[in-house]
Amino acid sequence: MYEYPQVGFVEAFKLFWTNYVNFKGRSRRSEYWWMQLWHVLITVSASVIAVITLFVPVVGPIISVILWLLIAVYSLAVIIPNLALLVRRFHDRSKTMFLPIFSFVLSIIYNTVYFIALFDSGDLLSDKPLDESASMFSADSSPWFIVAGVIMIVIAIVQLIIFIFTLLDSKEETNQYGPSPKYTEQPNQQHVPQTQVKSETSVTEESKALSDLDDLEEQYRKKQDDPYKY
Numbered sequence: 001m002y003e004y005p006q007v008g009f010v011e012a013f014k015l016f017w018t019n020y021v022n023f024k025g026r027s028r029r030s031e032y033w034w035m036q037l038w039h040v041l042i043t044v045s046a047s048v049i050a051v052i053t054l055f056v057p058v059v060g061p062i063i064s065v066i067l068w069l070l071i072a073v074y075s076l077a078v079i080i081p082n083l084a085l086l087v088r089r090f091h092d093r094s095k096t097m098f099l100p101i102f103s104f105v106l107s108i109i110y111n112t113v114y115f116i117a118l119f120d121s122g123d124l125l126s127d128k129p130l131d132e133s134a135s136m137f138s139a140d141s142s143p144w145f146i147v148a149g150v151i152m153i154v155i156a157i158v159q160l161i162i163f164i165f166t167l168l169d170s171k172e173e174t175n176q177y178g179p180s181p182k183y184t185e186q187p188n189q190q191h192v193p194q195t196q197v198k199s200e201t202s203v204t205e206e207s208k209a210l211s212d213l214d215d216l217e218e219q220y221r222k223k224q225d226d227p228y229k230y
Contacts, residue, residue, distance in 0.1 A: 001183050001185060003184075012034035015031055025177060025181075026092040028170045029170070050064045050067035093171060107155060110155060117145045
């Protein structure tokens with residue numbers, strides 16, 4: 001079994017956006033985790049710059065607000081392709097898209113229930129500080145907070161399972177979602193490591209040189225068969 005070269009840092013970024021709504025096929029670990037690193041670098045760097053620019057007179061706060069808006073837009077823009085990438089990562093492990101979709105739906109339900117809980121408790125329109133507002137742990141909290149807490153625990157368990165699956169290696173065999181993006185049984189120069197290609201090339205050249213020597217030796221022997229011929 002031979003391996004394709006690992007998906008690179010820049011290549012993973014390109015694949016992420018070119019497969020924006022692609023919920024078919026398979027994606028290997030390197031493609032998934034390089035893209036997660038991209039998300040961290042983009043959001044963290046933009047957030048740090050946004051905080052620093054707050055201390056710049058006049059234009060600083062304006063730049064900071066623009067950066068926070070861009071971070072929010074980016075966070076919304078990557079929701080669908082992130083889900084698609086996670087589905088393809090599950091396909092690579094011969095798993096259905098049920099768990100990623102289930103986790104996505106749960107997060108929507110949690111946010112909806114939490115918003116209802118804030119509205120029901122009056123905290124959404126309250127002028128009280130956050131530490132004085134009702135929470136799911138207070139005695140007079142809304143029952144919706146309890147529902148939100150249960151959903152949050154379920155989400156944490158599901159996310160842990162998803163995290164473990166994203167760490168697993170690609171399945172070698174072709175499955176119902178397509179061929180493996182990492183392994184292949186038909187090697188070519190792209191699949192074989194460069195050292196192996198060089199090694200095979202040197203062996204071939206050595207064999208050819210030995211063959212040429214054998215031919216020269218055979219010709220010399222023919223000439224020496226009859227020393228009294230002339």
